[in-house]
Amino acid sequence: MAILEVKNLFKSFGKTQVLTGIDFCVEEGEVLSIIGSSGSGKTTLLRCITQLETPDSGLITVDGEVFFDGSNKKIKAAEKRRRQRMVGLVFQNFNLFPQYTALKNVTLAVEMMAKERPDYKENKKAIQKEIRDNAVSLLERVGLSDKMENYPCQLSGGQQQRVSIARALALNPKILFFDEPTSALDPELTGEILKVIKALANENMTMVIVTHEMNFAREVSDRVIFMDNGVICEQGTPEEVFDNPTQERTKAFLNKFNE
Amino acid sequence: MSFTEQFPIVFQALNTGFLQTVKLFFVTLAGSLPLGLLIYFAARSSFKPLALLFRAIIWVVRGTPLMLQLIVIFYLPGMVFGKAIWGSGEKGRFVAAAIAFIFNYACYFAEIYRGGIQGVPIGQTEAGQVLGMSKKQVFFKVTLLQMIKRIVPPMSNEIITLVKDTSLARIIALQEVIWAGQAFLKGSQGIAGEIWPMFFTGVYYLAASGVLTVALGKLEKKLSYFSI
Amino acid sequence: MNKKIFAVIIALCLVVAIAFAACGPKDPTITPDDPGTTAAEDGTTEATVADESDLDYVLNKGVIVVGITNFAPMDYKEQGSDEWVGFDADMAKAFAAELGVQVEFVEIAWDNKVLELDAKSIDCVWNGMTLTDEVLAKMSCSNAYCNNAQVVVVAADKAENYKTVEDCMELSFAVEAGSAGEKMATENGFKATAVIDQASALMEVTAGTADAAIIDSLMADAMIGEGTAYESLTYTVPLNSEQYGVGFRLGSDLTEKLNDFFAKAYAEGKMQELAEKYNVGAALIAQ
Numbered sequence: 103m104a105i106l107e108v109k110n111l112f113k114s115f116g117k118t119q120v121l122t123g124i125d126f127c128v129e130e131g132e133v134l135s136i137i138g139s140s141g142s143g144k145t146t147l148l149r150c151i152t153q154l155e156t157p158d159s160g161l162i163t164v165d166g167e168v169f170f171d172g173s174n175k176k177i178k179a180a181e182k183r184r185r186q187r188m189v190g191l192v193f194q195n196f197n198l199f200p201q202y203t204a205l206k207n208v209t210l211a212v213e214m215m216a217k218e219r220p221d222y223k224e225n226k227k228a229i230q231k232e233i234r235d236n237a238v239s240l241l242e243r244v245g246l247s248d249k250m251e252n253y254p255c256q257l258s259g260g261q262q263q264r265v266s267i268a269r270a271l272a273l274n275p276k277i278l279f280f281d282e283p284t285s286a287l288d289p290e291l292t293g294e295i296l297k298v299i300k301a302l303a304n305e306n307m308t309m310v311i312v313t314h315e316m317n318f319a320r321e322v323s324d325r326v327i328f329m330d331n332g333v334i335c336e337q338g339t340p341e342e343v344f345d346n347p348t349q350e351r352t353k354a355f356l357n358k359f360n361e
Numbered sequence: 362m363s364f365t366e367q368f369p370i371v372f373q374a375l376n377t378g379f380l381q382t383v384k385l386f387f388v389t390l391a392g393s394l395p396l397g398l399l400i401y402f403a404a405r406s407s408f409k410p411l412a413l414l415f416r417a418i419i420w421v422v423r424g425t426p427l428m429l430q431l432i433v434i435f436y437l438p439g440m441v442f443g444k445a446i447w448g449s450g451e452k453g454r455f456v457a458a459a460i461a462f463i464f465n466y467a468c469y470f471a472e473i474y475r476g477g478i479q480g481v482p483i484g485q486t487e488a489g490q491v492l493g494m495s496k497k498q499v500f501f502k503v504t505l506l507q508m509i510k511r512i513v514p515p516m517s518n519e520i521i522t523l524v525k526d527t528s529l530a531r532i533i534a535l536q537e538v539i540w541a542g543q544a545f546l547k548g549s550q551g552i553a554g555e556i557w558p559m560f561f562t563g564v565y566y567l568a569a570s571g572v573l574t575v576a577l578g579k580l581e582k583k584l585s586y587f588s589i
Numbered sequence: 590m591n592k593k594i595f596a597v598i599i600a601l602c603l604v605v606a607i608a609f610a611a612c613g614p615k616d617p618t619i620t621p622d623d624p625g626t627t628a629a630e631d632g633t634t635e636a637t638v639a640d641e642s643d644l645d646y647v648l649n650k651g652v653i654v655v656g657i658t659n660f661a662p663m664d665y666k667e668q669g670s671d672e673w674v675g676f677d678a679d680m681a682k683a684f685a686a687e688l689g690v691q692v693e694f695v696e697i698a699w700d701n702k703v704l705e706l707d708a709k710s711i712d713c714v715w716n717g718m719t720l721t722d723e724v725l726a727k728m729s730c731s732n733a734y735c736n737n738a739q740v741v742v743v744a745a746d747k748a749e750n751y752k753t754v755e756d757c758m759e760l761s762f763a764v765e766a767g768s769a770g771e772k773m774a775t776e777n778g779f780k781a782t783a784v785i786d787q788a789s790a791l792m793e794v795t796a797g798t799a800d801a802a803i804i805d806s807l808m809a810d811a812m813i814g815e816g817t818a819y820e821s822l823t824y825t826v827p828l829n830s831e832q833y834g835v836g837f838r839l840g841s842d843l844t845e846k847l848n849d850f851f852a853k854a855y856a857e858g859k860m861q862e863l864a865e866k867y868n869v870g871a872a873l874i875a876q
Contacts, residue, residue: 152491187493197488200587201506211492255588439708534697547659547788551668554818
């Protein structure tokens with residue numbers, strides 16, 4: 103069974119229709135890249151799935167649980183928060199919390215969640231240690247074991263983005279979403295992010311990546327979706343989409359990139 | 362009377378006056394800092410009539426001189442209701458002055474809060490949200506400190522201006538430090554025609570703004586470990 | 590500047606008054622003819638306020654609040670003392686004792702004296718106040734108790750050159766805003782700057798920022814010339830003669846009470862005694 107299912111998703115801002123009937127699935131352990139020109143609705147799609155935007159209609163399920171149902175939009179704040187913790191989102195411009203160290207950025211949300219546990223007071227020390235140890239190992243995984251006590255302003259863009267990946271992983275999400283994770287970085291820094299994503303792919307993390315890095319998308323993805331003007335225009339394996347596109351719009355888009 | 366004879370008399374009178382100045386300063390801060398936040402929330406309320414009312418209040422308070430507000434607040438109630446509502450003597454003048462100052466500064470602070478809160482990028486809130494934090498947690502754990510860092514420099518400006526603005530309360534005869542100094546120009550306690558006590562009040566203001574500058578600078582430095 | 594402020598206040602008062610007239614009960618000032626029925630028809634709170642005379646008001650609260658400025662020899666403090674003394678201050682204390690109430694002295698900004706009365710933040714102005722037409726129109730004033738004149742104050746070394754009003758035309762003046770001195774300057778067509786009080790006007794002359802000042806002769810006697818704080822100044826031309834009185838709110842019944850008290854104190858010789866004490870005996874007016 104697919105870990106993420108999106109059915110007939112619609113979203114508009116005022117009179118502008120941004121998503122027009124999006125349908126797709128992601129299997130567990132799969133890496134899916136979404137490509138397309140600016141304004142094609144890729145980012146809005148991610149924001150709808152991660153509940154930063156409320157879609158107009160459609161259905162989203164994650165791991166068999168209803169995540170969004172267009173016919174029953176009203177949900178409690180606590181339930182919305184529970185759902186948001188099931189997925190992780192890495193932003194284009196990191197959005198790290200500037201007043202906290204790298205380590206605290208990773209632990210903050212987990213600590214907040216832990217405080218709501220009924221046994222928090224009894225096992226406070228043990229829980230905090232567990233959270234910290236987990237955060238330390240996450241930062242080691244993204245190669246920042248020596249930067250844990252640094253503040254975001256003391257880190258390079260690439261390092262900040264790696265902290266934000268560790269932060270998203272801290273809640274143990276079922277799917278990790280990336281919104282153009284390298285767009286805000288200097289070209290020489292993109293490599294370190296792509297390396298981290300590849301490593302995550304090797305560990306079978308389910309990931310959905312909106313990206314402009316065509317070569318990277320081809321290399322890391324199991325499947326690629328090309329979006330244009332709010333619809334999914336074409337999808338398939340990287341070879342199918344990049345080497346043998348069937349749609350004219352896909353061809354035009356790829357040609358522009360290859361020029 | 363020689364200067365050395367005059368000095369202790371003047372010094373004591375100026376200290377008494379400065380005490381009023383300091384009292385007015387702290388009462389104003391204590392009242393206007395929280396009131397400013399309430400006014401900010403009211404002016405941004407989604408209940409339109411409330412928001413419009415408070416935006417109009419901010420406009421009137423910021424658009425008219427504080428001196429005029431002092432006169433209106435102190436004198437008008439007695440004229441309208443036929444009763445001195447502020448109480449008699451200096452206490453009444455102090456209460457009226459404090460209310461005028463608190464209201465005036467709260468409106469300025471409301472605008473500073475607005476700048477501070479709106480200056481925190483929406484991405485910060487969203488990052489908190491996708492990590493499953495509640496609105497309250499996002500405000501207190503993420504937004505608040507960034508907002509404080511943003512408002513410290515404009516706040517410092519206003520606070521130092523406030524020290525000097527307290528002298529406006531003389532218009533309703535609140536006997537703050539300049540009033541106390543000026544008394545020796547007219548003649549008071551056997552000293553008349555002396556301008557130096559009034560000039561000397563400047564030392565008090567300099568000392569006060571010096572202390573505040575250092576304290577606020579420390580706060581700013583304390584928040585300088587991160588950048589926004 | 591001050592006129593503008595007053596204009597705005599008056600505008601604000603009008604707005605408030607109109608608002609009250611529009612939504613409140615009937616406004617007594619616009620009801621014509623019969624005042625008796627008006628009071629009866631008014632709202633209860635207004636009726637009680639209107640029924641209470643100024644004398645009752647002061648007796649009920651047990652204190653008379655006297656608006657003053659620091660003005661030797663009428664109202665001032667001796668060195669090292671916190672008590673208001675002076676001819677006016679001592680008379681006010683005696684009047685309060687006669688009424689059987691406490692006396693409270695409050696320093697006010699002289700400009701705002703009518704406002705202070707109307708706002709009831711003070712009950713009378715008792716501070717060597719010159720009885721000008723404006724004062725008489727805005728306050729209920731006691732009988733005159735002291736003679737005074739507005740005099741021109743100049744630096745002593747230049748006094749020779751300024752003996753007449755014509756001589757003074759070329760001078761730039763400093764006068765207290767809202768004072769009889771300011772009025773004199775206007776009447777004589779002097780170039781005058783209004784400052785916050787009489788002492789500031791003297792300061793302007795010592796500092797050279799003004800050539801001359803116009804102040805009360807009683808004050809000039811006490812404050813300038815040899816052996817005083819302003820040794821380098823002297824006064825020359827008297828511009829008028831005028832009289833001091835005590836001001837109450839318009840329509841106040843305290844005025845009559847004070848006139849009676851003046852008459853009694855004069856008959857007993859107490860008033861003369863105090864006047865001698867403060868060196869204003871020559872200016873005292875018989876009651």
